[in-house]
Amino acid sequence: MDEAKKMQILADLIKIRSVNDHELQVANYLKKLLDDAGIENKVLPLGGDRANLVATLGHGRPVLGLAGHMDVVDVEADNWKTDPFVMTQAGDNLYGRGVNDMKDGLAAIVITLIELKQNNVPIHGTLKFLGSAGEEVGQVGAQALTKGGYVNDLDALLVCEPTGYRIISANKGTLNLTVKSHGKAAHSSMPKLGNNAATHLLNVLQRMQATFDEIAGGVVNPLMGETLYNVDVLQAGNQVNAIPGLATAQINMRTLPELPNDQLFAAFKKTVDDYNATTNGDVELIAADSVIPTEGNNESDLIKMIQKIGNPYAAKQNPSPEQQKHDAMLLKLLDMPYSATEILTMSASGGTDASSYLQDQPVGFDYAVFGPGNDTQHQDNEYTSKKMYLEFIDIYQQLFVQYLDAASAKLAAEE
Incomplete structure (x- = not known):
């Protein structure tokens, strides 16, 4: 040719x-x-x-x-x-x-x-x-x-x-997570009438970060290095004087064979479930995409x-x-x-x-x-x-x- x-x-x-x-x-x-x-x-x-x-x-x-x-x-x-x-x-x-x-x-x-x-x-x-x-x-x-x-x-x-x-x-690999916090909307002057979804989302994200640091710290692949964890999208509320009834976050992870996707998801799911069991939060964890x-x-x-x-x-x-x-x-x-x-x-x-x-x-x-x-x-x-x-x-x-x-x-x- x-x-x-x-x-x-x-x-x-x-x-x-x-x-x-x-x-x-x-x-x-x-x-x-x-x-x-x-x-x-x-x-x-x-x-x-x-x-x-x-x-x-x-x-x-x-x-x-x-x-x-x-x-x-x-x-x-x-x-x-x-x-x-x-x-x-x-x-x-x-x-x-x-x-x-x-x-x-x-x-x-x-x-x-x-x-x-x-x-x-x-x-x-x-x-x-x-x-x-x-x-x-x-x-x-x-x-x-x-x-x-x-x-x-x-x-x-x-x-x-x-x-x-x-x-x-x-x-x-890739593991994309969506964290969805369900609350109740209310006027900011009367927060007790609502349930702030944004506050619960921030609390959960802090706990998820701590979970990640605990299980991924020190786990290194000789070729690929460390697992990467990034909170890339945050969405909550639409005006400053209203308690948000819904808040979401999207997390992108780049994963290693030593710490596979299903193990990471199980650890984060336990963190979220424990949070829901001990607070008045209603947080949902969704695996949006998983590539090994x-x-x-x-x-x-x-x-x-x-x-x-x-x-x-x-x-x-x-x-x-x-x-x-x-x-x-x-x-x-x-x-x-x-x-x-x-x-x-x-x-x-x-x-x-x-x-x-x-x-x-x-x-x-x-x-x-x-x-x-x-x-x-x-x-x-x-x-x-x-x-x-x-x-x-x-x-x-x-x-x-x-x-x-x-x-x-x-x-x-x-x-």
């Missing part, structure tokens, strides 16, 4: 406005490419204009899963310098909504499969592409694929989200092979001094290692579809997050590097084949 065709595929994907919906259009577009190449695939409808896509090349074990999502986040078009749904090039940068997160990775996977097929490259095992819907909101597609058994046979998983020349080998943490193995064959194949490309990047300074400062702020010349492993607070795919083995599975892109996901004027996009197609071709070669040889030696 020539460069012009590779660029056209990415541009076509950007045109499809799959903003938390319409992944069926993306799936049908990719299906046509895969069909034309003679690659087995199927679209799995999820209702409406939503769907997953699964494609396989090769057969038997080992099975390398290749994960990519087809949705993108919403866009404030007035804040963009270009049309966010028309891929626009300026120098090496390609601009467009989702061009970085993660339609460049999505295109790179599919193009790699097509080129391997067209070139009759021997595949010693199976490459399984998992194209999901709704990764950005709730991971509905990945959950459906997991429930449908499409990940049961995976021996390794490569998530092709944007990392650039870095590997994410561990992702914190995942942690791979930094010594895994997949990670070592990514580094072996990818390091020569990373060494040739030659970023400007300004870019090096920016990257180094950003990673230092996030307490992550930095190198301008080699691929290092690190963790991330954000999650991926891996948390749905690896529900039964969240720790120790042979998985990595490694894909073209940078840190502009979800931002205005999101962009990716054309050079990196094309290089990752080359890297993936080597990686997919060499990983299966090594893994199949290992399986044969074990039998």
